[in-house]
Amino acid sequence: MRITQGTFSYLPELTDEEITSQLEYALGRGWALSVEFTDDPHPRNNYWDMWGLPLFDLMDAAGVLHEINECRQAHPERYVRVCAHDSRQGRQTVALSLLVNRPPAEPGCRFDRQEAPGRRLRYTVHPYALDRPAGSRYGP
Amino acid sequence: MTRPGFALARPGQDQDQDGDHGPAAPDVLADDATADLRAERAGSGVDQILDSLESDLVGLRPVKTRVREIAALLLVDKVRGRFGLSSGPPSLHMCFTGNPGTGKTTVALRMAELLHRLGYLRRGHVVSVTRDDLVGQYVGHTAPKTRDAINRAMGGVLFIDEAYYLYRAENERDYGQESIEILLQYMENHRADLVVIMAGYADRMEAFFASNPGMSSRIAHHLEFPDYSLEELAAIGELMLREQRYRLSAAAETVFRDYLARRMTQPRFANGRSVRNALERARLRHASRLVAADGALAKDDLMRLEPADFLASRVFSG
Numbered sequence: 001m002r003i004t005q006g007t008f009s010y011l012p013e014l015t016d017e018e019i020t021s022q023l024e025y026a027l028g029r030g031w032a033l034s035v036e037f038t039d040d041p042h043p044r045n046n047y048w049d050m051w052g053l054p055l056f057d058l059m060d061a062a063g064v065l066h067e068i069n070e071c072r073q074a075h076p077e078r079y080v081r082v083c084a085h086d087s088r089q090g091r092q093t094v095a096l097s098l099l100v101n102r103p104p105a106e107p108g109c110r111f112d113r114q115e116a117p118g119r120r121l122r123y124t125v126h127p128y129a130l131d132r133p134a135g136s137r138y139g140p
Numbered sequence: 141m142t143r144p145g146f147a148l149a150r151p152g153q154d155q156d157q158d159g160d161h162g163p164a165a166p167d168v169l170a171d172d173a174t175a176d177l178r179a180e181r182a183g184s185g186v187d188q189i190l191d192s193l194e195s196d197l198v199g200l201r202p203v204k205t206r207v208r209e210i211a212a213l214l215l216v217d218k219v220r221g222r223f224g225l226s227s228g229p230p231s232l233h234m235c236f237t238g239n240p241g242t243g244k245t246t247v248a249l250r251m252a253e254l255l256h257r258l259g260y261l262r263r264g265h266v267v268s269v270t271r272d273d274l275v276g277q278y279v280g281h282t283a284p285k286t287r288d289a290i291n292r293a294m295g296g297v298l299f300i301d302e303a304y305y306l307y308r309a310e311n312e313r314d315y316g317q318e319s320i321e322i323l324l325q326y327m328e329n330h331r332a333d334l335v336v337i338m339a340g341y342a343d344r345m346e347a348f349f350a351s352n353p354g355m356s357s358r359i360a361h362h363l364e365f366p367d368y369s370l371e372e373l374a375a376i377g378e379l380m381l382r383e384q385r386y387r388l389s390a391a392a393e394t395v396f397r398d399y400l401a402r403r404m405t406q407p408r409f410a411n412g413r414s415v416r417n418a419l420e421r422a423r424l425r426h427a428s429r430l431v432a433a434d435g436a437l438a439k440d441d442l443m444r445l446e447p448a449d450f451l452a453s454r455v456f457s458g
Contacts, residue, residue: 052284052287053284053288055288055291056288057292058291058292058294059263059265059292059293059294059295059296060262060263060294060295060296060333061294061295062262062294062295062330062333062334063290063291063292063294063333064291066291066294066330067287067291
């Protein structure tokens with residue numbers, strides 16, 4: 001099952017040129033970009049690992065694309081995303097979040113039901129990948 | 141809405157394909173067609189930059205010649221691209237050597253604009269760095285710092301002033317070496333995104349390249365900035381004054397030349413920079429002379445520098 005989260009995730013994979021024009025749009029608005037990766041695909045997972053520090057004061061997207069490619073190379077079997085941070089509010093607000101890499105095979109998620117008092121049911125989303133230890137979730 | 145390039149390509153497969161040069165580009169000219177070099181030249185606005193380089197910078201003959209050659213190469217490359225004769229981006233990393241105040245930074249700024257006009261650089265900004273901006277203070281600090289500087293310069297020019305400080309021969313565990321290796325890697329792999337210009341004094345750059353042969357061979361253009369002659373220094377002074385809306389009286393002109401001739405023989409002479417400092421001080425004396433005179437002033441009085449403004453200098457007393 002293909003995980004969809006962030007901007008344009010319902011579209012087919014963006015090519016590097018399309019990613020570059022997204023990055024240029026972000027840079028044109030003065031947003032700082034950062035690259036992050038994770039192997040926990042839960043949509044509410046906020047704690048992605050940072051690929052280096054966020055990139056400030058950039059003029060051109062080539063540097064970000066280079067970092068993305070480095071991260072893809074180091075973690076081909078993880079999700080990689082680019083975030084654009086807008087600081088106009090006096091704090092860094094994520095203005096754009098774009099998946100740029102995903103594992104070759106995505107097992108997807110299941111619903112877990114929990115019986116609660118009074119015949120109520122509680123549902124939780126459980127990615128199958130989480131059944132394996134962190135670091136080897138998408139390997140062979 | 142149709143979106144070209146929307147196929148399900150895996151990321152990373154087709155990066156850096158410049159649509160202008162690809163064999164499938166629709167506007168490749170036929171073999172028997174002719175391209176108009178003059179139109180291309182006028183369209184890029186490169187002549188304006190070359191002309192302003194010629195008129196704004198005094199002397200520097202070898203540098204100007206080389207800049208013209210580079211401009212011609214890129215122009216011809218652009219026209220070749222229209223015939224589908226792509227030859228890959230040429231290596232344009234440069235090294236500027238010369239004494240202080242010979243115009244290395246100024247030429248670097250012009251170079252960035254020139255390369256931008258010719259379509260070689262996408263942005264044409266200059267990020268000026270020194271050792272402090274590239275080399276870290278502890279293990280693991282250098283790589284992020286260097287990458288950060290390089291990323292900021294992407295699409296433009298990375299100008300490394302006094303580049304020889306990157307390498308410290310006396311300390312083999314110095315982090316400068318790490319910075320040099322990262323630089324080399326980017327200079328090789330990101331030729332289309334980044335132009336690195338190194339600047340410094342000739343003898344120390346020589347020693348720097350001797351101990352980093354990889355760096356020397358990756359820099360295609362070594363430009364030497366000669367010292368200015370007395371005539372050229374006087375012309376520079378003239379130019380600076382005109383920009384600031386001042387002028388020299390006839391008597392002051394000879395005194396100014398005399399000043400320059402004396403200053404050239406003194407230690408810590410920094411060519412154009414010394415001229416600028418001398419003029420700054422002359423303006424200061426000019427202002428205090430006018431305040432002391434305390435009378436009615438014509439426009440010409442406010443513009444004219446007199447011999448007295450220069451003769452008070454230490455250069456004449458020493």
